[in-house]
Amino acid sequence: MDDISPLAVDIREMRLDDLDHVYCIETSAYSNPWPFQSFIDELTRNHWSRYVVAEAEGQIRGYAGMWLIAGEAHITNIAVDYSFRRRMVGEQLLLRLIEIALAEECFSMFLEVRRYNLPAQRLYSRYRFKPIRVREKYYQDNLEDAIELRVEDTSSADFADACRARRAALTAALGKEDFSDDDSSCRV
Ligand SMILES: CC(C)(COP(=O)(O)OP(=O)(O)OC[C@H]1O[C@@H](n2cnc3c(N)ncnc32)[C@H](O)[C@@H]1OP(=O)(O)O)[C@@H](O)C(=O)NCCC(=O)NCCS
Numbered sequence: 001m002d003d004i005s006p007l008a009v010d011i012r013e014m015r016l017d018d019l020d021h022v023y024c025i026e027t028s029a030y031s032n033p034w035p036f037q038s039f040i041d042e043l044t045r046n047h048w049s050r051y052v053v054a055e056a057e058g059q060i061r062g063y064a065g066m067w068l069i070a071g072e073a074h075i076t077n078i079a080v081d082y083s084f085r086r087r088m089v090g091e092q093l094l095l096r097l098i099e100i101a102l103a104e105e106c107f108s109m110f111l112e113v114r115r116y117n118l119p120a121q122r123l124y125s126r127y128r129f130k131p132i133r134v135r136e137k138y139y140q141d142n143l144e145d146a147i148e149l150r151v152e153d154t155s156s157a158d159f160a161d162a163c164r165a166r167r168a169a170l171t172a173a174l175g176k177e178d179f180s181d182d183d184s185s186c187r188v
Pocket residue numbers: 029030077078079080081084085086087088089090091092111112113114117118119120122123
């Protein structure tokens with residue numbers, strides 16, 4: 001039987017030498033993966049990007065990234081190795097992105113998600129992402145619609161409180177000390 005217990009991961013900034021592992025996850029998680037070169041460009045040329053990886057036992061189990069532009073955080077990707085899903089790795093990654101965005105004083109966060117990607121939509125709804133608009137036939141591989149999800153009030157005390165509460169719940173579920181303090185490994 002698959003292990004479905006919560007898995008505590010260490011989250012740190014993505015490096016170029018992570019990309020082979022990251023790209024294995026990318027190509028199995030997405031039907032329209034980015035070109036490998038795009039990840040290199042994100043890490044070396046895009047000053048607005050922030051990318052992190054989630055590691056357990058020294059192995060990369062997931063990654064996530066976003067662009068921080070003019071006070072808005074645009075989540076570009078978040079993916080977890082198939083064998084490690086439903087173990088709160090995705091949520092740890094998302095919460096870390098949110099915490100980075102808050103630290104950088106973003107007032108809004110948004111992303112596009114496929115209409116039928118219900119696991120991802122459920123994850124985002126936990127953090128108050130709400131549907132704003134539909135982009136019809138946005139994805140070229142199967143012409144699936146994209147739904148733009150957005151949180152408008154990320155700079156509010158209310159949102160920060162909700163994230164702190166979620167962080168505490170995650171920490172308890174993972175049975176570890178508050179891993180948000182583990183910032184020595186996350187300089188993003
Ligand atoms: C979306 C994704 C990152 C979630 O990662 P994960 O590690 O499995 O997520 P978590 O274990 O942290 O789950 C958090 C919550 O997400 C939702 N969720 C995750 N997987 C789900 C599934 N298969 N069915 C329904 N809800 C799901 C649930 O609300 C879950 O909480 P619950 O387990 O208490 O119900 C992962 O499914 C993935 O990599 N998908 C492929 C790439 C992708 O679609 N990325 C999103 C692009 S917008």
